[in-house]
Amino acid sequence: MSLHPRSRYGRYRGGPDPLAPPVDLTEALDAVAEDVMAGYSPRRALQEYLRRGGLDQEGLDELAGRIQQRRQDLLGKHNLNGTLNEVKKLLDTAVLEERKQLARDAMMNNTDRAFREMQIQNLPQSTAAAVNELASYDWQSSTAREAYEKIKDLLGREVLDQRFAGMKQALEGATDQDRAAISAMLADLNELLDKHRRQVDTAADFAEFMAKHGEHFPENPRNVEELVDALAKRAAAAQRLMQSMTPEQRAELMQLSAQAFGSQDLMAQLGQLDETLQALRPGEDWNGSERFEGQEGMGLGDGTGVLQDLAELDQLADQLGQDFDSSHMDDVDLDALARQLGEDAAVSARTLAAIEKAMHDGGYLTKGADGDFRLSPQAMRRLGRSLLRDAAKQLSGRQGRRETREAGAAGDQTGSSRPWEFGDNAPWDVTRTITNAIRRTIADGGDPGRGVRLAVDDIEVTETEERTQAAVVLLVDVSFSMAAEGRWVPMKRTALALHHLVSTRFRGDKLQLITFGRYAQTMDIGGLTSLPAFREQGTNLHHGLLLASRFFRKHPAMQPVLLVVTDGEPTAHLLPDGESMFSWPPHPSTIRATVDELDRVGRAGAQATFFRLGDDPGLERFIQRMARRVDGRVVAPEAGELGAAVVGEYLRAHFRGRAYGDSDWAF
Template identity: 45%
Template sequence: MSYRYGEYRDGPDPLAPPYDVRSALDRMGDAILSGANPGHALRDLLREGLPGAPDRRGLDELLREVRRRRRELRERGRLDGTLERARALLDKAIGQERAELFPDPSDAARMREAELDALPDDTASAIRELGDYQWYSAAARQTFEELRDLLRGEVLDSQFRGMRQALADPDPAAMEQVRRMMSDLNDMLDRDARGEHTQEDFEEFMAKYGEMFPESPRNLEELVDTLARRAAATQRLLASLTPAQREELSRLIDQTLEQAGLAEQMRRLGESLYSRRPDLAWNTPERMGGDEPMGMSDAVSALDELADLTQLEAALRQDYPGAGMDDVDEAAIRRALGRAAVDDLEALKQVERELERQGYLSRRRGKLELTPKAVRRLGETALRRVFSSLEAGRRGDHDQPDAGSAGELTGSSRPWRFGDEQPIDVVRTVVNGVRRGGGGRTGGDGKAGKVRLSVDDFEVAETERRTAAAVCLLVDLSYSMALRGTWAAAKQTALALQALVSSKFPQDAVQIIGFSNYARVLRPDELAGLEWDMVQGTNLHHALLIAGRHLDRHPDFEPVVLVVTDGEPTAHLRRNGSAAFEWPPTQETLELTLAEVDKMTRRRATLNVFMLADDERLKEFVDEVARRNGGRVFSPGADRLGEYVVSDFLRARRTR
């Protein structure tokens, strides 16, 4: 049997590598670690474009293209071109008629001139009056017919794109075909409203009248969408004219439809389209600033495209609640910017889909959240940032990808047991295999034989025993942290410490506590999306209570307590569980908070405070904390907070 291999054609290639979204997540991480929430970070990523793909445009660049296109359309011309041209043709026909009548001395000629003198000033009424006029001049008659053809073509083409070509043939049969199409279309819409329409009905309709619809709709829904958008654009055209122009053009449209025998059918169609698509901007005026007059059909096409671009601009901005990439209409992008823009949009959508599919993002109650998998990666990123700013220290201070998983090596080894995580002692393991007779003999060709190892041959390198620590990081979430610009640094520090403990000190028990008017334990998976609380109060008393319970649950662990704050305590927890806030802080608040500091001292927990403000009240308070507890006080800038906290934690771990 022979086999031929080629491209997989039955859907996505199952052997294709997964879409690489790590660079996209890292770009989002930069924004999240700077204080943004996941939803805003993803929106900013999609707006800027994909990292490592310079040929792919982001939403901002697509938005600039849409706005440029809108400016071009608005500057294309004036909307009253049909009125202007109709008036010009009418004046021409009347002038040609007068030129023929002037040399004629008969009373009939004078009567005709009097009839022309009595014509109304507005174009629509004058055309109606001349409908039954017996032209004396053949040239004037021809000009008037040209005027009628112009109006009929413009009016119908404004509703059905491409109708001017269908009406170019002067044969009355062409107009009759239009009447039959309108009647069949309205009948099909009525059947659809009753639930009786089928796709076969639509295909039969398109087989008869497909040349009148250059958009080539595939079903009735697409046909209705096309016609409704043009009908709405026609109404916007009328709304954009002056009241006098609007009245004159409306009368011209009504008159033209009546003469063509289409007034009733067009009324039925308009009502059906409006009932199906009331969401379109039917009567919203549009400002046009060009100098060249546009015909009615061209003006409607421009306004139709402008409506598309307006909706597209709103979708591309993504600045409304619940915004998502699925809101951007691919068909509208294709119509406005072409096929390349559709590919750019699909690439952006794929990033959003893959971030969710590969387990980095999830949606909960419509809100975008980072998964624990994403938080771990962002924590590693935050930790790398901190380590990149640390000076070289003793062994073990820095993140080493080839470091052992336990403590320092002692130089001795022991037999491997199931569950051991210590590194394998390769030399002793191979020597055991040779001694057992598992290999090492020289073959007939003079080459050494292979060593065969059994489970009993393996030995592991012994490492020093490390003590476990109960770590509490207390982070101020109060409104002042955002006002002073220190909130982003505090969040990045929490992520970095969480990543450090989980990766290098997995035996430690870490708890991160956020506090404002109340305190609460923060889960690792909510750290990245954490936001400051827009409330008043710095309830360090409550935070220390929670931290004390964590230390008490791990009595054999070394206690480590780190506090990051920018203000003195201004709230405490009452006996009934409610928070009491007062500024300046009351003596009761200070006494209760310091009482918890004394409890930490009795637990042998050193309490180090990282002070993010130079307030005198805060200095006095933290100095008192240091005096009672023996801990240290740091005053780092926001850009070095993570470095200070991680360095202090590592120093404390080394001393043990």
């Protein structure tokens, strides 16, 4: 006998896997940020990502498409003739067996036989009418009588199955005692619901009812409200089923229902139940219908189940649509999704819900004073790091660079080292530090082979030259042509990459972001990232240079660096009264004002680089002349290479006089 009990392992089914790794937000955050930079609000951008999904992640639109396909499959597979066809087969069997018996029965009076044969021969074409006409027929064949009784039994089980799922199978072969028990259950149910309708029921009434009849309610309702919900959904589906039939089918079944269990009382009880449920739940869809076009016939109970499935599919489609501002992934019924599409669909929706929750709870989206969501500083840093790595890969031409936290933060290494002093943040010289520790251990009589402990006096750091701090201005064109020509998002990606580089690798530098359209303005990185495109004419480089000069004057001890991104010639300048004058083609006064302000920037010693986007000859000539006036550079990158070009020129300004290499900046 084993001392240890056997354990069985299987898939965890208690909800989300508690041991599952945290959801990876990298792809979602990148997609959301890209849409934000294109002009979406952060909330709308997150909704769009949830709709699209990721490379290996189903989105809401794909799940909604599967819902619609499932709906079409149900309608295209089935028809509503199932019960009528079953009844017709039993009727045909009963009639055939009765004819055989009449032909075999030699003892029967010829007149009586002829009368019976005439009755059988002249049955109505309508199945329901024939069944009703034979209700009082005295069957001579026991086989025929049994087949006819099966019709009444089938109809009874079908009409009950319409209201109580699984009743058709549960009552197969039922005895009179079983049918009496069902009748008693219906009477008790109607009494309970009538009391609830009049608001005079108690919790004890419900408990007593479930104790007596709970086996008929697999939904296991916890109170009368849940009981009503389950019954009303089923009853409404049964109503829609009848309304989905042709008038002929509906009339046939209404007539046949009178033969259910051979009891008029059953239909009266069900009628009372439907009336009460409709009064208690008027919001259910009691009047809808569907169009079935398939070949597979369904009985009343199965058809009602399919109508319930269709209603559930419609609810899921609404939930997956997320069409309201207050919509959340928590609105999606994962159990219903698993029932209709399988567990894989529920896993996909659960992952999307986890992404949505993590974006909020993880601090990537924050609610501003206006109540709208924005990308948080944490999200901006993460995105900036990603964009900076992209720029680094383009500049280096190599993949997989190792990140170095302090790279670029200090000056150029001289090749020498010195003892560490309190407050030093220079990189350690690891080789000399370990060597010092080994020598000290030996001098103290220790054995380096048995381990070495570092002491503060062992530590040496690399010596670096002082690096000039820079006051950097990134001037970006935000005229509408930037958005119209597909340069809007690359411009924002460039600003984010440069902002992250300066704020993490060159913390001693100062960066100012300035946009210029009809007017120029200084902006923080969050404002620039979420800036929408305006249909406003004007490229006021003059105003932008004015703001740049003001920034440089605030930091006189720093090296001024000017980076200008534009796709058009100046078409506006600032007048003495503060208004902007616009003119196309560019007015001579606009050109003159722009050049004069550039000269002031040049006299301040600024290192200027102009990034020309597009192939306009006029812009090319203008930019070349501007660059020559201040001994600057012109770079003409493709839009997708703009970030690498700007980062590269910024680094060139820091390492002017020699080439910068991988050791100078690792991302």
